[in-house]
Amino acid sequence: MVTHDLPKVKLGVRFPLLAFYITMSQTFIKLVENFTCGQCGAIVIGDGYTNHCPRCLYSQHVDISPGDRLAECRGLMAPIALERRHGVDQILHRCLKCHYTRANRTAPTDDLAALTDILL
Numbered sequence: 001m002v003t004h005d006l007p008k009v010k011l012g013v014r015f016p017l018l019a020f021y022i023t024m025s026q027t028f029i030k031l032v033e034n035f036t037c038g039q040c041g042a043i044v045i046g047d048g049y050t051n052h053c054p055r056c057l058y059s060q061h062v063d064i065s066p067g068d069r070l071a072e073c074r075g076l077m078a079p080i081a082l083e084r085r086h087g088v089d090q091i092l093h094r095c096l097k098c099h100y101t102r103a104n105r106t107a108p109t110d111d112l113a114a115l116t117d118i119l120l
């Protein structure tokens with residue numbers, strides 16, 4: 001009898017996971033912005049937090065305040081420095097068009113070699 005019960009147990013485990021996955025996907029659709037990197041052409045899959053390319057670390061000048069997407073500049077923002085603020089690693093980005101500078105959190109997906117390159 002134990003062997004007959006096993007499939008039911010497996011399904012019971014799978015369905016909540018599937019429901020969780022669908023819920024998370026729907027939540028993320030509102031926040032996620034995929035974009036093509038204007039610097040290296042990489043297709044960046046947004047996670048709702050990352051606003052820079054994980055490969056070359058370039059960003060785009062789209063915000064006046066973080067996340068508002070109200071800036072009309074749309075210039076490429078180059079990674080110019082790494083710094084640690086409040087225990088969080090940040091990439092300092094400078095807009096190539098208007099020289100606006102802002103710090104952005106590093107993401108786990110960021111290319112480690114590219115991060116190291118900023119320091120050199």
Ligand SMILES: [Zn+2]
Nearest residue numbers: 037040053056
């Ligand atoms: Zn890039």
Ligand SMILES: [Zn+2]
Nearest residue numbers: 061073095098
């Ligand atoms: Zn700008």
